[in-house]
Amino acid sequence: MSAARRPWSIVSPLVAATLLGTLVGCGTDSGSGPGSVVPTVVTGAYPFAFVAEQVGGEAVDVVNLTPPGVEPHDIEISPQQTVEVADADVIVTMPGFQPAFDDVVTQSGGDAAVVDVSNVVTIAGADPHVWLDPTNLIPIAEAVADQLAAVNPAAADTYDANAADFIQRVTELDRDFADTLATCRQDAFVTNHAAFGYLADRYGLTQIAISGLDPEAEATPSQLAQVADAVGAAGVTTVFTETLVSPATAETLAEELGLTVDTLDPVEGITDPMTSDYFSVMRQNLAALAAANECS
Numbered sequence: 001m002s003a004a005r006r007p008w009s010i011v012s013p014l015v016a017a018t019l020l021g022t023l024v025g026c027g028t029d030s031g032s033g034p035g036s037v038v039p040t041v042v043t044g045a046y047p048f049a050f051v052a053e054q055v056g057g058e059a060v061d062v063v064n065l066t067p068p069g070v071e072p073h074d075i076e077i078s079p080q081q082t083v084e085v086a087d088a089d090v091i092v093t094m095p096g097f098q099p100a101f102d103d104v105v106t107q108s109g110g111d112a113a114v115v116d117v118s119n120v121v122t123i124a125g126a127d128p129h130v131w132l133d134p135t136n137l138i139p140i141a142e143a144v145a146d147q148l149a150a151v152n153p154a155a156a157d158t159y160d161a162n163a164a165d166f167i168q169r170v171t172e173l174d175r176d177f178a179d180t181l182a183t184c185r186q187d188a189f190v191t192n193h194a195a196f197g198y199l200a201d202r203y204g205l206t207q208i209a210i211s212g213l214d215p216e217a218e219a220t221p222s223q224l225a226q227v228a229d230a231v232g233a234a235g236v237t238t239v240f241t242e243t244l245v246s247p248a249t250a251e252t253l254a255e256e257l258g259l260t261v262d263t264l265d266p267v268e269g270i271t272d273p274m275t276s277d278y279f280s281v282m283r284q285n286l287a288a289l290a291a292a293n294e295c296s
């Protein structure tokens with residue numbers, strides 16, 4: 001015991017402090033430096049952060065650049081977040097969804113592996129909302145698992161097992177959507193912004209959106225008139241608002257047409273991560289759609 005401790009007694013306090021600092025530095029390093037164990041995934045929005053958390057489990061640090069409760073389309077990136085992007089091990093992006101994030105990724109000069117969602121999912125036009133077809137999360141989870149394993153091979157089996165569990169839950173969600181929405185009295189639904197195209201395509205529904213792909217774009221009077229015509233023709237019962245955008249326009253339209261207002265959440269962010277996640281919000285969406293469209 002005394003022999004083992006002796007080397008420390010001849011090390012000067014300054015050197016000892018430096019050594020200790022180095023050791024502590026290693027232990028708390030969750031980033032990309034040499035010898036780091038837990039990879040860091042940086043992404044711009046909740047759905048992709050959720051996939052990375054599910055696949056990585058304890059063996060990942062996930063940074064979502066959009067704070068909880070904030071609408072992610074038009075986020076701005078702070079200098080501190082620019083550093084986080086440059087230090088990332090893995091970056092998950094959906095090009096065109098968040099232009100400010102795209103710019104920082106392009107300019108970061110970091111050596112992160114980039115999972116470009118548009119390379120693993122079939123993209124419909126300029127629509128970034130791929131996660132609203134649950135099956136699109138499967139190739140994203142597989143790609144994230146591959147990149148995490150490349151950074152941290154010691155945890156490759158964990159990433160594979162987590163991805164398999166996640167894919168099973170996604171498959172069950174997809175089956176429940178398909179079963180519930182198979183027989184509905186009507187197939188059109190009215191949304192605030194056009195986030196639900198992938199969902200509509202997957203389950204044979206028709207989306208009537210008040211505004212376009214970007215929730216900040218306000219509908220013109222002529223667009224509103226078109227929506228009102230389409231709603232009347234389709235026999236719609238409900239106008240859906242969403243959680244992170246003002247419901248004013250949707251509520252006015254519903255009032256004018258004598259329709260019910262309900263919430264359909266595009267899962268672009270989670271207001272309370274302690275009580276809800278992608279799966280719980282999507283199941284609420286399914287129940288809301290089934291009620292509005294009178295599905296059996």
Ligand SMILES: [Zn+2]
Pocket residue numbers: 073129193195213214215266268
């Ligand atoms: Zn959106």
